Amino acid sequence: MAADVQFFKRVSIEQVEEGKELAPKFDEHGLLPCVTTAAHTGEVLMLGYMNAEALKLTITTGEAHYWSRSRQVIWHKGATSGLTQKVVELRIDDDQDAIWLRVDVIGDASCHVGYRSCFYRSVPTGEGPAVRELHFEEREKTFDPKAVYGDAPNPTQL
Amino acid sequence: MAADVQFFKRVSIEQVEEGKELAPKFDEHGLLPCVTTAAHTGEVLMLGYMNAEALKLTITTGEAHYWSRSRQVIWHKGATSGLTQKVVELRIDDDQDAIWLRVDVIGDASCHVGYRSCFYRSVPTGEGPAVRELHFEEREKTFDPKAVYGDAPNPTQL
Numbered sequence: 656m657a658a659d660v661q662f663f664k665r666v667s668i669e670q671v672e673e674g675k676e677l678a679p680k681f682d683e684h685g686l687l688p689c690v691t692t693a694a695h696t697g698e699v700l701m702l703g704y705m706n707a708e709a710l711k712l713t714i715t716t717g718e719a720h721y722w723s724r725s726r727q728v729i730w731h732k733g734a735t736s737g738l739t740q741k742v743v744e745l746r747i748d749d750d751q752d753a754i755w756l757r758v759d760v761i762g763d764a765s766c767h768v769g770y771r772s773c774f775y776r777s778v779p780t781g782e783g784p785a786v787r788e789l790h791f792e793e794r795e796k797t798f799d800p801k802a803v804y805g806d807a808p809n810p811t812q813l
Numbered sequence: 814m815a816a817d818v819q820f821f822k823r824v825s826i827e828q829v830e831e832g833k834e835l836a837p838k839f840d841e842h843g844l845l846p847c848v849t850t851a852a853h854t855g856e857v858l859m860l861g862y863m864n865a866e867a868l869k870l871t872i873t874t875g876e877a878h879y880w881s882r883s884r885q886v887i888w889h890k891g892a893t894s895g896l897t898q899k900v901v902e903l904r905i906d907d908d909q910d911a912i913w914l915r916v917d918v919i920g921d922a923s924c925h926v927g928y929r930s931c932f933y934r935s936v937p938t939g940e941g942p943a944v945r946e947l948h949f950e951e952r953e954k955t956f957d958p959k960a961v962y963g964d965a966p967n968p969t970q971l
Contacts, residue, residue, distance in 0.1 A: 661943040665971045672926050672969055675947040677936060680970075690848045690857050697855015699848050699904075702911040717939045746857075746932040746950065749924055750969040753860040755932045766907055768830050774904040774913045778835060781875045785819045789833040792904065811830055811908040812838075813823045 660711040665751075672749050680752040681707065686722055689754040691765070693772075694743035700765035701773040703732075705754060717742045719756055725810040736803045738762040762798070767810060769796030818869040823909075830907050838910040839865060844880055847912040849923065851930075852901035858923035859931045861890075863912060875900045877914055883968040894961045896920040920956070925968060927954030 663676040671678055681687050686704040693700055703721035705713065709729055712720040719740035723730040733739030740758035747754055766773040775793040821834040829836055839845050844862040851858055861879035863871065867887055870878040877898035881888040891897030898916035905912055924931040933951040 659943050660945060668967055668969050668971070671971065675934075677945050677947060688846050688860055690860060692850075692855065692857060697850065699850060699857075699913045702846055702848060702906060702913075714936060714938050714945060715940065742938050745936045745938050747934055747936055747947065748860060748931040749926045749928075749933070753931075755857045755860075768907045770907075773906040773911075775907070776833075776905055778872060778903045778905055780872050780900050780903050782873065785817045787818060787835050787872060789835060789905070809826055811826050813826070813829065 660714050662707065671751050677747070678751055679707075679710065679747065680750065682752070686724075687752050687754060689719075689721065689756055691719060691740065691756045691758055694757040694759055698772055699774055700740075700758070700760065700771070703730075710754065713742060713756070714745065719758060723810070725808075725812060732765075733761065735807065736762075736767075736798075738764055738798075740765070764797035767800060767804065769798050769800045771797050818872050820865065829909050835905070836909055837865075837868065837905065837912075838908065840910070844882075845910050845912060847877075847879065847914055849877060849898060849914045849916055852915040852917055856930050857932050858898075858916070858918065858929070861888075868912065871900060871914070872903065877916060881968065883966075883970060890923075891919065893965065894920070894925075894956075896922050896956075898923065922955035925958060925962065927956050927958045929955050 663678040665678045685706045689703045689705050691700045706722040709720040709722050719732045721730045739761045744757040764771050770793045776789040777792050779787050821836040823836045843864045847861045847863050849858045864880040867878040867880050877890045879888045897919045902915040922929050928951045934947040935950050937945050
C-alpha cells in the first residue's frame with residue numbers, strides 16, 4: 656500500500672536541479688539507489704535500493720524501507736532482525752536519482768553478515784601488486800547472523 | 814587502458830563476504846555504484862558509477878575515476894573542473910557490488926550544479942502533506958558552474 660506522497664513529473668533541468676519539487680527518477684527497473692549513513696558518525700552503513708513505494712513509506716513513516724532485489728519485496732529494514740533504521744534526515748541529489756538517508760540504528764548494526772557497516776573491508780590503493788588483498792576494518796561482528804536470521808536465505812548473489 | 818589489478822572469479826558466498834579476495838560484481842551494464850564521502854566530515858558528496866576500468870584506475874592512481882553514464886566515457890573526476898578527489902580510503906561492501914570512497918576534494922566541491930555535495934536538498938519526513946517541498950541545506954554555491962564548465966552539456970537527464 657503506497658503512502659500518499661506526491662511525485663512531480665520531470666519537466667526541466669532547472670526544476671529538477673534548482674527547484675523545490677520532489678521529482679525522483681527511477682531506473683529501468685523502477686529503482687533508485689539509497690546511501691544510508693549513521694547520522695552521528697557519518698559512517699556509510701549500506702547501499703540499498705528503493706522503488707516508489709519504498710521511498711514513500713520511508714518518507715511517511717520515518718523508518719527506512721527498501722526494495723529487496725533478491726527477494727523482490729518491500730523490505731522494512733529491521734522487520735526480521737529488529738535492527739530498524741530511524742530516519743534523521745532524507746536528502747536527494749542534484750538530478751534526483753539517488754537518496755541519502757541519515758539514520759539512527761536500533762542495535763547499532765546494519766549488515767546481514769553481522770558487522771556494523773556493510774563496508775567492513777578496504778582495498779589498498781596506490782601503486783602496488785595486481786592482487787590487492789582486502790583488509791578487514793571491523794575486527795568483530797556486532798551480532799551473530801545465525802542467531803538473528805536463523806535459516807533465512809542469504810541475500811548475497813554470486 | 815585498464816590498470817593491472819586482478820579481480821577474482823566469484824565462487825562462493827563465503828569467499829565474497831568473508832574473504833580477502835577482490836571479486837566485484839558489476840551489473841548488467843557492467844557498472845557498480847560508488848558512494849563518495851568527504852573523508853573528514855562524513856558528508857556524502859555524490860553517488861557515481863564505476864565500470865571495471867574506472868575501479869582499477871581509482872585503485873592504482875588513488876584518484877576517483879567513474880563511468881559517465883550520460884557521456885559514456887571514463888570520467889576522471891576533476892579533469893575539467895580541477896575538483897579532483899584524492900582517495901583516502903576505498904571500501905567494498907559485503908556482497909562486493911558497491912564501493913565507498915572516502916576522499917579529500919581539491920576545491921572543496923563535488924557537484925556540477927556548484928554545491929559542495931550533490932545532496933544539497935532534504936525531503937521532510939514523518940506525517941505531513943502529500944506535497945513535500947524540498948529544503949535547501951546548502952544556501953550558497955561553492956563555485957559558479959558556468960565559469961568552470963563553460964558550454965559543456967549538463968549531465969542531468971530528464
